[in-house]
Amino acid sequence: MNISQILFWILTVLALGSALGVVLSKNPVYSVLCLIVTFFAISGHYILLNAQFLAIVNIIVYAGAIMVLFLFVIMLMNLNAEVEPQKSKILKFAGFIAGLCLFLVIVAAIKNAEAKTQAAQLAGGDIGLIKNLGTALFNDYVLPFEISSVLFLSAMVGAVVIGKKE
Amino acid sequence: MNLIYLVPLFPLVGFLLNGLCRNYLNKSLVGIIGSGSILASFIVSLIVFFDVKAGHTGVVSYFEFINLGKFAIPFAFQVDQLSSLFLLIITGVGFLIHLYSTSYMHEEESQHFARYFAYLNLFVFSMLLLVLGANYVIMFIGWEGVGLCSYLLIGYWFKSIPYTNAANKAFIMNRIGDLGFLIAIFWIISKVGSVNYTDVFSSLNKFSTTDLVVITLLLFVGATGKSAQIPLYTWLPDAMAGPTPVSALIHAATMVTAGIYMIARSNILYSHAHVTMHIVAVIGLATAVFAATIALKQNDIKKVLAYSTVSQLGYMFLALGVGAYTGAVFHVMTHAFFKALLFLGSGSVIHAMGGEQDIRKMGGLGKYMPVTHITFLIGCLAIAGIPGFSGFFSKDEILAHTFSESPVMYCIGLFGALLTAFYMFRLYATTFKGSFRGTHDQEHHLHESPAAITIPLIILAVLAFAGGYVGIPEFIKPDAHALDNFLSPIFAESKKVLGNHPLEHNTEWMLTGISTLLIVIVVVTAWSKFAKKADVEDPQGFGKVLANKWYIDELYDAIIVKPVYGLGRFCNNVLEKLVDWIINGVGRSVQYGSRQLRLLQSGQVGSYVLFMIIGIVLFFVMQFFFKK
Amino acid sequence: MVPVLLLLIPLFSGLALFAVKNENSVKTLALLSSIVTLAVALYGMTCANGSEYLIVNKEWLPALNSRFHMEIDGMGKVLTLLTALSFPIVFAATSGNRYEDSNRFYALMLLTQAGLMGVFMAMDALLFYFFWELALIPVYFLCSHWGGERRIQVTFKFFVYTFVGSLLMLTALIYLYFHAGQNFDIKAFYNIKLTSSKDALMFWLMFVAFAIKMPLVPFHTWQPDTYEQSPTAVTMILSGVMVKMGVFGVIRWVAPVLPISFYQYGDTITWMAIIGMIYASLVAMQQDDLKRLVAYSSIAHIGLMVVALFATTKSGMQGVMIQMFNHGINIIGMWIVVNAIEQKFGTRKMSQLGGIAQKAPGLAILLVIVAFANIALPLTNAFIGEFMMFNGVFASTVTSFNVAFTVCAALTIILAAVYTLKMLQKVLFGETSAVTAQTTDISFSVKVSLVIIVGAILLFGVYPKPMLGVTNELVDVLLSKMTLTMGK
Amino acid sequence: MNAIIISAILGVVMMYSGVLTKNTSAIRNVAIVGLIVLLGLNMAEGCGYQLFHINTKGMMSFEKYGLLFNSIAFASTLIYFLLSGRDVEKVGVYVAEYFALIFFILCGVAIVTSFNSLLLLFIGIEIISIPLYILTGADKRNLKSNEASLKYFLMGSFSTGIMLMGITLIFGATGSFMLKGIAPLVTGAADAPLNVWLVSGLLLLFISMAFKVSAAPFHFWTPDVYDGAPSVFTSFMATIVKAAIFVAFLRLFDGAYGEMKGAWQSIISITILLTLFIGNITAVFQQSVKRMLAYSSIAQAGFMLFALFGFNDFAKEGIILYAAAYSLATIGIFAILIKMKDYTFEGYNGLGKSQPVLAATNTIFLLSLAGIPLTAGFFAKYYMLAAAIKNGTQFWLVIFAVLCAAVSVYYYFRVIQSMYFKTGNAETATITPAFKYVLIVLAGIVILLGVFPQLLLNQMYF
Amino acid sequence: MPINYYIITAIALFCIGITGVLTRRNAIIIFMCIEIMLNAVNLLLVAFSKMFHMAYLANPAKAVTSGIDGQLFVFFIMVVAAAEVSVGLAIIVMMYRNTHSVDVNFLNRLKN
Structure with a gap:
């Protein structure tokens, strides 16, 4: 087991564990914190997969900006374990069962893929570098890039419409 | 022969004139139109008759009624001995009855008077159509037409619900018979591809024996309806609800003999179907005796005559059944005379009695109304079969033929004849002899009827007496049977088929002697018994059964009418609701499903997502684990 | 040219009527329009079959191979004449009725007429379906708006019921369309060959639609309710003309197109129809409401048409065709009487009527004639039809039950007499009742329309030849088509 | 391309117009003029006049079909603006922003009708969805609107997650x-067992698209969102947006699933079955016309899914026709609904008397939705059924569908019954003559398309 | 690592996210769970991208893609996620303002 494999397992366990933490934690603040841990673990995976730029973006955008926003909102609303609404046990159980079923079914469905032995390992390759990504983005993907500005515009307008006090 | 279309045309015109202008014509005009049209048609009939007698027979075709390419039904008239004879009877007796009616119905309101004559003319028209038609379809048209007129005339006094009930009964019973007739027509069409008499009778080889038996039986079913035979006879007594001249014309003289005409017309078919012949004979005989027994205990003057009509019709069928076609037709003719006479006489009595029909309330009328009395007596003698009167000749002919077929049937037939003599003279004696049993008021008004009534009575009485001499039997005077000679072209084929075994003259003499003797005894018995003491008590025991007509109406009611209505109620109240409930049930279940299904929409995101997940899982399972 | 006129005159005059406000002018215009239509239809009758005046074949939906193909053939002549004839009669007979928003009422009536005309003339399956539905929609509005107490539910049931049927028919038509080489023309439909299971499926899909429309027991429960609740003018059209659509549909779109199943299921359907006839007659005997009685009698009559139709004989088929006309005329006559009674006495319950013959002899006489025509008395038009139909059933070679069919079906002749006579007795005869004591005879316009009907009844009863001549050729063609396919 | 760029620009223009003027009718007029320009330019592109020459690197292709649909969508929006523009102003204070968002949605519509890359499908759908979340919640004081917005947002993002997982696989x-x-891989794998990643991915993609077009069992958001959203926006999202996503679905199916349709048929037929069943049956019991229309939109989606089931010419033409027929009719119905004081069926009682024009046109629209001949809706349904029947398999499904169509008559006709046959005093907002004229024109179009559907369909080929 | 590991990891993460959506009532937590789902997708995309890139390195001629598309897609997902977050939080805040709750079941006027 080489170092990358060890790292893979550590990061995987960390990601899954903290994701479970998000779901299970009673206190919303803990959930946010767990989520941040998940993001970090995923960023670690990115680095393992030679996606350095994405790893950074993930931390900056997700863990940094988005999660802070979440935290901010939670703090603003003063949410905590006491006021946290809880579903009935049965519904929760049903939810878990359903999630588990879905997992099992999807895994059962695709575990036998022909490409399953194909590896995705830390090795050479520099596509994850900002330069290469940038080149591709502004050559081949310039159209979606520009179009996503419309998305942002609309989100911006929307946030104003919804958020602004009348 | 070229004038033949005039025969039905006159009554039709009379019908239209009287029917459409009934609000504008006065009674005498109506009477003139009504009777005159029949008289005109009688005159034409006479011309036709002599024409036919001179040998001019044939088919006159006017237009195509129904055309189906290969198969066509022409609107054509058959002019031959049989139809011309019937024409005379219908128009002749018809005219007399019309004449009689002008007086009898005179108290009706003017428009109803016109309506009456319109119906009567329409009836004559239909009857002529029936008789003249050159094919079964035209006959059927007339057949149903007379049924309609019978319905209309029985229900002439429509304010009375029992009368209209009788009308309905008559029509429906007739329809049952008509159904048989209709199916017989279809059967013929399917075999021959034509309904013309000439075509049908000339292509007997196209029929199998079964075909012939079934067809003839079906035709006979039709005949039992129209001619009131067992089991469809019950309408006829009820039909007495109509005005008395109507009973005379339709329910005695003409319409009810349509069945005989039809079978006589189809004689060749019957001659080839022995089974049917036997059945016809048996039914006819049974009806003759059965109706006669009922007539014994009836107290309504018209009811007695009605049952006697049924009984006499039974004799005619007996005649047909034993192959005595001429005898049947002969009896039709004589019966037309004497039965019309009797009915008209009874009408005269009823008229005098102010509408009273119960013979127990009459008595001794002979002295008040001599013409009626005498003519009625002639009628009675004729129907009883006293030698010299017309009924004697025709009945004797029938009985003689029956004897040659089967002595047993002869005995039964003779028994029926005795019954006839008995009840007729019971009727006669109770009505005209003895002392008057009605109210004082009625007695005060008793008088002889006016001339318009008595003249037809007299004419008919003459006919009832003399009508028989056209058919003097072989054994009395050879070759004197004018009617047989006249009709022989019609029945020639059948005669060949059936083979004629005439009785020994001695046997015939003997039979005639015995029957005459017995009848005279019975007549005398009845006369003497009822002239002294009328049969006024309520009958007991078996007599009660007879008075109640063997409870046949009740029986029919119980086994047919009630179940049918019960079934109708069941269909209407149960099945109909059930079917509707099922149909509505679809709608209801949609509604119910809607109420339940909308609960899926619980409003909670969690459950929505849960359903989605279940959907995804299912789709995955389907796509990956349930592949063909 | 004639088909277009027959379609457009009622259509445009109907649309135009929406704009007219004055009630009297609405009635006059509607009557006028329907008379013009009648004139055109009569002209159409005089044209020879196949004449160019009777055919319209224009481009409509090239993408679907569906053309505006209308043609008046023998059956079309009969039924367009019936449609054209019934509307003026209905208008005249009900001219005494007052309707709220009369312009809409008459406009919708004329639209119905347009739809009916279309149905009877369409030679293109899609076009046929179009008109099939179009005839239904105005009727829905007419019944729901101007009907009786329970009109909304009842009409809705009627609508949904028939709509289900027509949708099933639509699926079958589309299926057949693909098997006719993506062509909707009836000639293309004639060449369809299907496997027997598919043939059967299509047959039933189509037949159910028509059976509901006719209606055939047990699909009939909409009918008595609808007839009872509809305004009588609409009931006249419904029963006089509209139910013929079902029979017509079977003749034109089922029998020659799917003959294999037509033969195969003939016996089943015939038994169904016969049981239905007897059933309907028995139920009719129990009715007290005149409208319901006539409704059930209509079910019985239509049942006979089905029986005759499936006998597949010339006599039967032709009998059905002319009987469609005759039954239409007769039943409209019945409805006119019912309407007159209802208008005059305010009730249709037979138990409350009686003695009308004394008070209104004109009505009584006409009712008697119409009623006897309804039970097919000879020398009335219905006799011709029924005679030919029964004859056809009896002569049928496609079934081994022909005799049984004839006898069972003919039983209804007796039952029909029973309920019809009972009706006459209760309505016309006896002493006058509380509601009938004070009355006068019917109005002139009712009398005129009834006299026209009676005239038609007697005319076609005595001299049916023109009518028969019109349909003769078509029946031969249809039968040869059917036997041809069977031969294949 | 014209449409995408112009609509984005118009969105921005609208944003600025809100800054420049507070006069709402001026803003509306700007929007209408802008939309006409957009429509014109889109049609111009159909005739070959492109304003911009942009290398899309194969990520988009602008074909007649998509452009025709765009035109329909824009034209429908134009009618929508004309009919309900005033009511947009009544929702809240951000009138210019609402219009801007609608233009952004139209931009998304233009994208999803011409994408070639799943990335653009994803972005396009997001561009449609995000403004919709906002429009749904535009009536901020209304708790129903809030709720609808939240539900829509949560479930929408959830389905986005599923879609992304699908795309990834x-x-x-x-x-x-x-x-x-x-496509080549899908096709190539026709005989070999399909690559399970691919199939799973396609399945997840199918499910997320099914969610967007509200096909059962992924339809649950639809009634709540349509009901809760301000009616004027429900009208827009139930019609134009939904139809656009259907076109996208069809395009996706054409591109990615096409040759393998056999493998998908059982899943599609189950989806159709459930959608028709749930949509139609549940609609029967509704008391509010608005909510009934929400369920009816599910039911209509069930019919539109036949386009996927029987994938052929009829399906493609049919979807265009269906989109037009359904959008036009529903816009009309909603425009009238918005004018009503009471959204329940009882609220319509007696409308035939008080507002004959509204009632008459509403009837035509309802008949069109029910698929009665002489209205566009008939040919729409006809094409769908024809597509399915031509497909040749599972004829029972077609029969089921027509039976459901019969059920649909129940709830559509309930409105008609209320309007005409029940007595009541239907209260409406003031109705301007212009509104009536537009309605009449709209009804005229519905009938015209019902008689000559080729007026529209021929555009695909010329 | 074999790609299967990544797939299973990603799907596990994805399903945890789904489970969260199913079991929680707090709108914010649900939203966070959706973010987990998106991240699972991102992780898988990057892994696939890597897989394709290795195939590309091994045989550039035969490869369909250099694998860079996958990473760019992740980029776009992040873009969209960011936009969604802004809108989503705005909606949640709006609701909170009106109801003082973030319970998705609290508002339950729209049902049946």
């Missing part, structure tokens, strides 16, 4: 996001 199998990169 497809990418894993094919290494491409391009339709033309996926």
Whole structure:
């Protein structure tokens, strides 16, 4: 087991564990914190997969900006374990069962893929570098890039419409 | 022969004139139109008759009624001995009855008077159509037409619900018979591809024996309806609800003999179907005796005559059944005379009695109304079969033929004849002899009827007496049977088929002697018994059964009418609701499903997502684990 | 040219009527329009079959191979004449009725007429379906708006019921369309060959639609309710003309197109129809409401048409065709009487009527004639039809039950007499009742329309030849088509 | 391309117009003029006049079909603006923003009708969805609107997650996001067992698209959102947006699933079955016309899914016709609904008397939705059924569908019954003559398309 | 690592996210769970991208893609996620303002 494999397992366990933490934690603040841990673990995976730029973006955008926003909102609303609404046990159980079923079914469905032995390992390759990504983005993907500005515009307008006090 | 279309045309015109202008014509005009049209048609009939007698027979075709390419039904008239004879009877007796009616119905309101004559003319028209038609379809048209007129005339006094009930009964019973007739027509069409008499009778080889038996039986079913035979006879007594001249014309003289005409017309078919012949004979005989027994205990003057009509019709069928076609037709003719006479006489009595029909309330009328009395007596003698009167000749002919077929049937037939003599003279004696049993008021008004009534009575009485001499039997005077000679072209084929075994003259003499003797005894018995003491008590025991007509109406009611209505109620109240409930049930279940299904929409995101997940899982399972 | 006129005159005059406000002018215009239509239809009758005046074949939906193909053939002549004839009669007979928003009422009536005309003339399956539905929609509005107490539910049931049927028919038509080489023309439909299971499926899909429309027991429960609740003018059209659509549909779109199943299921359907006839007659005997009685009698009559139709004989088929006309005329006559009674006495319950013959002899006489025509008395038009139909059933070679069919079906002749006579007795005869004591005879316009009907009844009863001549050729063609396919 | 760029620009223009003027009718007029320009330019592109020459790197292709649909969508929006524009102003204070969002949605519509890359499908759908979340919640004081918005947002993002997982798995199998990169693999695998990643991916993609077009069992958001959203926006999202996503679905199916349709048929037929059943049956019991229309939109989606089931010419033409018929009719119905004081069926009682024009046109629209001949809706349904029947398999499904169509008559006709046959005093807001004229024109179009559907369909080929 | 590991990891993460959506009532937590789902997708995309890139390195001629598309897609997902977050939080805040609750079941006027 080489170092990358060890790292893979550590990061995987960390990601899954903290994701479970998000779901299970009673206190919303803990959930946010767990989520941040998940993001970090995923960023670690990115680095393992030679996606350095994405790893950074993930931390900056997700863990940094988005999660802070979440935290901010939670703090603003003063949410905590006491006021946290809880579903009935049965519904929760049903939810878990359903999630588990879905997992099992999807895994059962695709575990036998022909490409399953194909590896995705830390090795050479520099596509994850900002330069290469940038080149591709502004050559081949310039159209979606520009179009996503419309998305942002609309989100911006929307946030104003919804958020602004009348 | 070229004038033949005039025969039905006159009554039709009379019908239209009287029917459409009934609000504008006065009674005498109506009477003139009504009777005159029949008289005109009688005159034409006479011309036709002599024409036919001179040998001019044939088919006159006017237009195509129904055309189906290969198969066509022409609107054509058959002019031959049989139809011309019937024409005379219908128009002749018809005219007399019309004449009689002008007086009898005179108290009706003017428009109803016109309506009456319109119906009567329409009836004559239909009857002529029936008789003249050159094919079964035209006959059927007339057949149903007379049924309609019978319905209309029985229900002439429509304010009375029992009368209209009788009308309905008559029509429906007739329809049952008509159904048989209709199916017989279809059967013929399917075999021959034509309904013309000439075509049908000339292509007997196209029929199998079964075909012939079934067809003839079906035709006979039709005949039992129209001619009131067992089991469809019950309408006829009820039909007495109509005005008395109507009973005379339709329910005695003409319409009810349509069945005989039809079978006589189809004689060749019957001659080839022995089974049917036997059945016809048996039914006819049974009806003759059965109706006669009922007539014994009836107290309504018209009811007695009605049952006697049924009984006499039974004799005619007996005649047909034993192959005595001429005898049947002969009896039709004589019966037309004497039965019309009797009915008209009874009408005269009823008229005098102010509408009273119960013979127990009459008595001794002979002295008040001599013409009626005498003519009625002639009628009675004729129907009883006293030698010299017309009924004697025709009945004797029938009985003689029956004897040659089967002595047993002869005995039964003779028994029926005795019954006839008995009840007729019971009727006669109770009505005209003895002392008057009605109210004082009625007695005060008793008088002889006016001339318009008595003249037809007299004419008919003459006919009832003399009508028989056209058919003097072989054994009395050879070759004197004018009617047989006249009709022989019609029945020639059948005669060949059936083979004629005439009785020994001695046997015939003997039979005639015995029957005459017995009848005279019975007549005398009845006369003497009822002239002294009328049969006024309520009958007991078996007599009660007879008075109640063997409870046949009740029986029919119980086994047919009630179940049918019960079934109708069941269909209407149960099945109909059930079917509707099922149909509505679809709608209801949609509604119910809607109420339940909308609960899926619980409003909670969690459950929505849960359903989605279940959907995804299912789709995955389907796509990956349930592949063909 | 004639088909277009027959379609457009009622259509445009109907649309135009929406704009007219004055009630009297609405009635006059509607009557006028329907008379013009009648004139055109009569002209159409005089044209020879196949004449160019009777055919319209224009481009409509090239993408679907569906053309505006209308043609008046023998059956079309009969039924367009019936449609054209019934509307003026209905208008005249009900001219005494007052309707709220009369312009809409008459406009919708004329639209119905347009739809009916279309149905009877369409030679293109899609076009046929179009008109099939179009005839239904105005009727829905007419019944729901101007009907009786329970009109909304009842009409809705009627609508949904028939709509289900027509949708099933639509699926079958589309299926057949693909098997006719993506062509909707009836000639293309004639060449369809299907496997027997598919043939059967299509047959039933189509037949159910028509059976509901006719209606055939047990699909009939909409009918008595609808007839009872509809305004009588609409009931006249419904029963006089509209139910013929079902029979017509079977003749034109089922029998020659799917003959294999037509033969195969003939016996089943015939038994169904016969049981239905007897059933309907028995139920009719129990009715007290005149409208319901006539409704059930209509079910019985239509049942006979089905029986005759499936006998597949010339006599039967032709009998059905002319009987469609005759039954239409007769039943409209019945409805006119019912309407007159209802208008005059305010009730249709037979138990409350009686003695009308004394008070209104004109009505009584006409009712008697119409009623006897309804039970097919000879020398009335219905006799011709029924005679030919029964004859056809009896002569049928496609079934081994022909005799049984004839006898069972003919039983209804007796039952029909029973309920019809009972009706006459209760309505016309006896002493006058509380509601009938004070009355006068019917109005002139009712009398005129009834006299026209009676005239038609007697005319076609005595001299049916023109009518028969019109349909003769078509029946031969249809039968040869059917036997041809069977031969294949 | 014209449409995408112009609509984006118009969105911005609207934003600024809100800054420049507070006069709402001026803003509306700007929007209408802008939309006409947009429509004109889109049609111009159909005739070959492109304003911009942009290399899309194969990620988009602008074909007649998509452009025709765009035109329909824009034209429908124009009618929508004309009919309900005033009511947009009544929702809240951000009138210019609402219009801007609508233009952004139209931009998304233009994208999803011409995408070639799953990436653009994804972005396009997001561009449609995000403004919709906002419009749904535009009536901020109304708790129903809040609730609808939240539900829509949560479930919408959830389905986005599923869609992305699907796209990812497809990418894993094919290494491409391009339709033309996926299709060969799908086709090539026809005989070999399909690559399970690919199939799973396609399945997840199918499910997320099914969610967007509100096909059962992924339809649950629809009634709540349509009911809760301000009616004027429900009208828009139930019609134009939904139809656009259907076109996208069809395009996706054409590109990525096309040759393998056999493998998908059982899933599609189950979806159709459930959608028709749930949509129609549940609609029967509704008391509010608005909510009934929400369920009816599910039911209509069930019919539109037949386009996927029987994938052929009829399906493609049919979807265009269906989109037009359904959008026009529903816009009309909603425009009238918005004018009503009471959204329940009882609220319509007696409308035939008080507002004959509204009632008459509403009837025509309802008849069109029910698929009665002489209205566009008939041919729409006809094409769908024809597509399914031509497909040749599972005829029972077609029969089921027509039976459901019969059920649909129940709830559509309830409105008609209320309007005409029940007595009541239907209260409406003031109705301007212009509104009536537009309604009449709209009804005229519905009938015209019902008699001559080729007026529209021929545009595909010329 | 074999790609299967990544797939299973990603799907596990994805399903945890789904489970969260199913079991929680707090709108914010649900939203966070959706973010987990998106991240699972991102992780898988990057892994696929890597897989394709290795195939590309091994044989550039035969490869369909260099794998860079996958990473760019992740980029776009992040873009969209960011936009969604802004809108989503705005909606949640709006609701909170009106009801003082973030319970998705609290508002339950729209049902049946």
